[in-house]
Amino acid sequence: MNSSSNLINALFIFVLAGFIGFEVIRRVSPLLHTPLMSLTNALDAIAVVGAIVLVGEHKSTLSTVFGFIAVVAATSNIVGGFLITDRMLKMFKSSRPADKSVTK
Amino acid sequence: MNSSSNLINALFIFVLAGFIGFEVIRRVSPLLHTPLMSLTNALDAIAVVGAIVLVGEHKSTLSTVFGFIAVVAATSNIVGGFLITDRMLKMFKSSRPADKSVTK
Amino acid sequence: MTGEIGAIQVLIELLYLIASVLFILSLKWMSSPTTARHGIWAGEIGMVLAIGGTLLNHGMSYHLIAIALVLGAIIGVPLGEVAMTAVPQRTALSHAFGALCVTLVGSAEFYLRTPDISRFMMAVLSLEVILGGLTVTGSLMAAGKLQEILPQRPLTYKGQNLVNFLLLAGALVIAVSLVLHPGARSLFPFMVLIALAFGVLLIIPIGGADMPTVISLLNGYAGLSAAAMGFVLDSKLLIIAGALDGSSGLILSIIMSKAMNRSFTNVLFGAFGQVQASAAAGEEARPVRSATPEEAAAILSAANRVIVVPGYGMAVAQAQHKVRELYDALTKRGVDVRFAIHPVAGRMPGHMNVLLAEADIPYDRLIEMDEINGDFPQTDVALVIGANDVTNPAARSDASSPIYGMPILDVDKAHTVMVIKRSMNPGFAGIDNPLYYLDNTLMLFGDAKAFVGSIVRELSGGHG
Amino acid sequence: MTGEIGAIQVLIELLYLIASVLFILSLKWMSSPTTARHGIWAGEIGMVLAIGGTLLNHGMSYHLIAIALVLGAIIGVPLGEVAMTAVPQRTALSHAFGALCVTLVGSAEFYLRTPDISRFMMAVLSLEVILGGLTVTGSLMAAGKLQEILPQRPLTYKGQNLVNFLLLAGALVIAVSLVLHPGARSLFPFMVLIALAFGVLLIIPIGGADMPTVISLLNGYAGLSAAAMGFVLDSKLLIIAGALDGSSGLILSIIMSKAMNRSFTNVLFGAFGQVQASAAAGEEARPVRSATPEEAAAILSAANRVIVVPGYGMAVAQAQHKVRELYDALTKRGVDVRFAIHPVAGRMPGHMNVLLAEADIPYDRLIEMDEINGDFPQTDVALVIGANDVTNPAARSDASSPIYGMPILDVDKAHTVMVIKRSMNPGFAGIDNPLYYLDNTLMLFGDAKAFVGSIVRELSGGHG
Ligand SMILES: NC(=O)c1ccc[n+]([C@@H]2O[C@H](COP(=O)([O-])OP(=O)(O)OC[C@H]3O[C@@H](n4cnc5c(N)ncnc54)[C@H](OP(=O)(O)O)[C@@H]3O)[C@@H](O)[C@H]2O)c1
Ligand SMILES: NC(=O)c1ccc[n+]([C@@H]2O[C@H](COP(=O)([O-])OP(=O)(O)OC[C@H]3O[C@@H](n4cnc5c(N)ncnc54)[C@H](OP(=O)(O)O)[C@@H]3O)[C@@H](O)[C@H]2O)c1
Secondary structure, three states, X not given: OOHHHHHHHHHHHHHHHHHHHHHHHHOOOHHHHHHHHHHHHHHHHHHHHHHHHHHHHXXXXXXXXXXXXXXXXXXXXXXXXXXXXXXXXXXXXXXXXXXXXXXX | OOHHHHHHHHHHHXXXXXXXXXXXXXXXXXXXXXXXXXXXXXHHHHHHHHHHHHHHXXXXXXXXXXXXXXXXXXXHHHHHHHHHHHHHHHHOOOOOHHHHHHHO | OOOOOOHHHHHHHHHXXXXXXXXXXXXXXXXXXXXXXXXHHHHHHHHHHHHHHHHOOOOOOHHHHHHHHHHHHHHXXXXXXXXXXXXXXXXXXXXHHHHHHHHHHHHHHHHHHOOOOOHHHHHHHHHHHHHHHHHHHHHHXXXXXXXXXXXXXXXOOOOHXXXXXXXXXXXXXXXXXXXXXXXXXXXXXXXXXXXXHHHHHHHOOOOHHHHHHHHHHHHHHHXXXXXXXXXXXXXXXXXXXXXXXXXXXXXXXXXXXHHOOOOHHHHHOOOOOHHHHOOOOOOOOOOOOEOOXXXXXXHHHHOOEXXXXXXXXXXXXXXXXXXXXHHHHHHHOOOEEEEEEOOOOOOOOOHHHHHHHHOOOOHHHEEEHHHHHHXXXXXXXXXXXXXXXXXXXXXXXXXXXXXXXXXXXXXXXXXXXXXXXXXXXXXXXXXXXXXXXXXXXXXXXXXXXXXHHHHHHHHOOOXX | OOXXXXXXXXXXXXXXXXXXXXHHHHHHHXXXXXXXXXXXXXXXXXXXXXXXXXHOOOXXXXXXXXXXXHHHHHHHHHHHOOOHHHHHHHHHHHHHHHHHHHHHHHHHHHHHHOOOOOHHHHXXXXXXXXXXXXXXXXXXXXXXXXXXOOOOOOOOOOOHHHHHHHHHHHHHHHXXXXXXXXXXXXXXXXXXXXXXXXXXXXXXXXXXXXXXXXXXXXXXXXXXXXXXXXXXXXXXXXXXXXXXXXXXXXXXXXXXXXXOOOOHHHHHOOOOOHHHHXXXXXXXOOOXXXXXXXXHHHHHHXXXXXXXXXXXXXXXXXXXXXXXXHHHHHHHOOOEEXXXXXOOOOOOOOHHHHHXXXXXXXXXXXXXXXXXXXXXXXXXXXXXXXXXXXXXXXXXXXXXXXXXXXXXXXXXXXXXXXXXXXXXXXXXXXXXXXXXXXXOEEEEEOOHHHHHHHHHHHHOOOOO
């Protein structure tokens, strides 16, 4: 598929996603801003998919080496990010049992 | 460009836009539900772009005729929709002058 | 539209991108009356950019387009100037127009592209045409019923649902076979015809008062079909606009059915109107206390806090301007007057807000149900003007009532309740209203406009 | 990734679509603590689907991938188990990792694709690598400063901004020439190196306490570079994730700079730290009233309503668990204890919430500034624990103060104010705090943990 129409598609996606980002993030409770940071961290590490393809396709030594390091870096973000976010959220307890059931 | 990747792009756009729709519409003040209806009406008439191309390209008599009627129908929605929405919103006045300046 | 390379194409697509963003902002700004006007401007600019961009496509012959645009505008202007009370049918009508556009474009594309069209495209195209077709006739029927050109009462017969189901099935069968053999062009017209017929039969069994819910649904369908058209033409702008419109229609009908305590599936499969059947079950026997305009005026002017509860009757009677006069007269006497707006008062969402706004009543005097319900106990007079179901205490107490569980305005909690209506006839839900038999309730029998008018005259000492 | 036809490709793309939706929901559910846990699950499932989908690509050799994934997991686990007080530097570190991934993939793609790469792609690729590169070193510097491996205080020199500007310009020049002659591969490494150097120099002049704002900014950059990578690889999933991350980083830094009353551009162009310069201008001369743990305990147990105002000092002292004991002790005595959370108390957004939550204090006892400020006048004791700037009345009254206009907690309105800190030293903003000299203020000098501990012992009658 040709790159100019790709660019257009990508632009549309980017704009829509950016809009959603603003709408959604603006409504995140300030209580959770720290967990939010570590969560977006983990999600952002989705870049790993690009790296995996590099390693998997093994097109050149350089690309494979770079890809390998990239996968390691990204994966550590995914694992670490979800772990610590989960730990933080586990800590948030309400004195109302109702919420406890959910947050616990 | 090939249709399968087109479909994928279209799907992404549709899903993202749908999500935005829900997020945004859910927050429309109930006060404005009637104007909202007529506004979406006008916006939906954007289908006119498809019809215009039909008429403009003039590929077959049938397509031109259909396109022509389609343009007429859609345009009347655009004009009518924006007109009445504007009329309705003009009517909404606050007793606080602050808002008046904006809504008037 | 189909994404070929080329500077102009890119420019066009960018214009479409800007238009999409403007459309989204336009809806976003509807969140509050103070920003709503910007919303319209955004929408209008977006529309201009989109149309302008489309005209940039190379090799277009403009004269026909120009004529069509002008014609459309000529038809559009009067449609933009209907009376506020005609808004429901206007909305329905424009759904029909929108769907017509989609259906025609879809059909044209079919004949241009077949037989060599990808299966997926054919499937989407069928979806577009079927949804579009049923929305055209369905919306026309709805408009007709609301305009009272067609009979309001639901027309039902044995095996109705079966017939409808078979029709829909038929359309789908044709769609499938078209997907498999896009060559069989001759089948296409039948698919469209069935869709049109289906639209008619779908609305027939539905009572006029239920149209608003149906209209929003059709709004949703129109949006979906537009989105489908976007898939066919590979136009992201169309997909986005369609998705926005679709979700809007869906959300509004959900809100309505919630506020009417109807399950959403119940709404989807048009099994309403049935409620209507049990209509006029009100036993006129039980005694009610009624009062004259003089008495009403006296009570009102003696009050400190008054809450007006407008309903469908006020819309029918076109009484909103008289109500405004009443509001002024009482406010001048230092009475605190507010309006309690039930989400489904009237016959479309936000119906009361628009009418009262038309009569220049400041919108910060219009209070949503949840906000104001707590205040009724401290209210001297609740003046119900042409509202019925939305004030029916049976919804709270009587589990057997068809509207049981529907959230209502607790007018019965006010010290005095005065109800303006012409008779003891029931409202949309067709059930009796215990409110009218309470000791603190006074019935003010008469046409809303006339009765409010005479109260105003009383208040302003005969000169009004 | 590049959208060739083929069933598997379609399947993969659909998995990516689902993943994207799950990512969005994951952030949406962070809106409240009750749904946040679902948010994580959604994110995790999305991640699994995305990675699983990627592995479906044909002709992949898995062993290396497997090794890399395992290695990453091994490094990741400890990073997920750092102490809560180390969260800021951990976040910075993981930004570095994320950006490293993006930069490496970008570089690899460059060598795989050049010379025959479209100009647009080359431009985006340069953007990706430059943003990624400066984020790598910038985040590492930030982490170093927060971990206090590197000197906290800002390192400034003449013409600093000029140097930085020239560097950035250099990188851009190379980028442009690469766009024009993608053949000139030899230039590429220099572009990367400059980006890396720029990252370092960008952070050098910024004071340790300003890192949080910088971190969120780098967060935004990391997101943008990931989105750019999405453009290069034509991966919608990446574009979406990047856009979400980018807007998140941007919004958080805006929130922070707002709450610190810094213009956002001021933040963007790292002109901070300067504030630090004017540090320790507090004149020790003026008299203050101080008190012992015994006295403090007596006052607290006599109170009905107490509001605790935690700040950076509590975090440094790791006093949150002692604070919890204090909360329990007072609550047992029937004292109503709540916590006032200033948006920028501590050193990262939500810092105090996390620490107090870690100490098992129910989150509905943590009240945001705007909500609780009105209650101080009816409060017997405001107990400030290691907070300073966020309680500084000068922000309200003294227009000459560097924090003038910054919204603060009105602790001075409470009947009695008790401030736990080690000395009269200023806080992050480096300015004196008039609060300490008020008649209703008692200074409790000492380490937060130790002092709160001894108060608790007093309350529980010597047995603690
Ligand atoms: N808002 C929506 O979106 C929507 C959509 C679909 C259905 N609905 C339904 O519509 C109903 C709305 O409730 P509502 O209380 O507003 O209206 P209602 O329950 O339909 O009652 C309207 C009342 O107004 C009286 N009335 C009619 N014409 C009048 C006139 N000229 N002067 C004075 N009174 C007049 C009628 O009594 P008389 O005949 O005795 O005068 C009738 O009892 C609800 O049941 C709701 O579920 C609403
Ligand atoms: N939250 C964010 O995202 C963020 C980001 C960037 C900047 N900031 C800035 O950070 C500041 C936060 O305000 P803040 O009031 O929380 O903190 P602060 O103004 O920095 O004051 C902290 C106080 O805690 C005391 N302290 C330090 N260690 C202590 C210990 N071990 N025991 C007891 N007291 C101790 C210090 O006084 P002694 O030295 O006398 O003990 C200091 O005055 C604001 O100026 C804000 O703008 C916040």
